[in-house]
Amino acid sequence: HRGEALDAQHPGIPMLVKRAVESVDFHIRRPLLRNVVLSGGGCRFPGFRDRLHMELANIFPVEFDVNVEVAPFVTVTEVEEQ
Numbered sequence: 001h002r003g004e005a006l007d008a009q010h011p012g013i014p015m016l017v018k019r020a021v022e023s024v025d026f027h028i029r030r031p032l033l034r035n036v037v038l039s040g041g042g043c044r045f046p047g048f049r050d051r052l053h054m055e056l057a058n059i060f061p062v063e064f065d066v067n068v069e070v071a072p073f074v075t076v077t078e079v080e081e082q
Contacts, residue, residue, distance in 0.1 A: 014055040021060075033064045039071040 011019070017036065021029050033056065038049060053068040060066055 012055075013052060014059060017052075017056060018059050030064050033060060033066045036066070036068040037071050038068065043070050044073075 021032050024032065036052075036056065038052070043049065049068050049070050053066060056066045056068065
């Protein structure tokens, strides 16, 4: 099936998060998954945060207590004023 081949070559965001989390020591994984922060315009699509949270919660054991938040939007003007 063509879609499966594309998925194998281009993993989605949940699988990329999984790879990143699994690349660090085991004792660091829980704090990482409790503090997943999304930034950028694409993460503001309706349902994006909820879907990523659901998919990560299905990938990792419940005791990892996955939490996904969207970073506050900061404009260029706000950054220049700091």
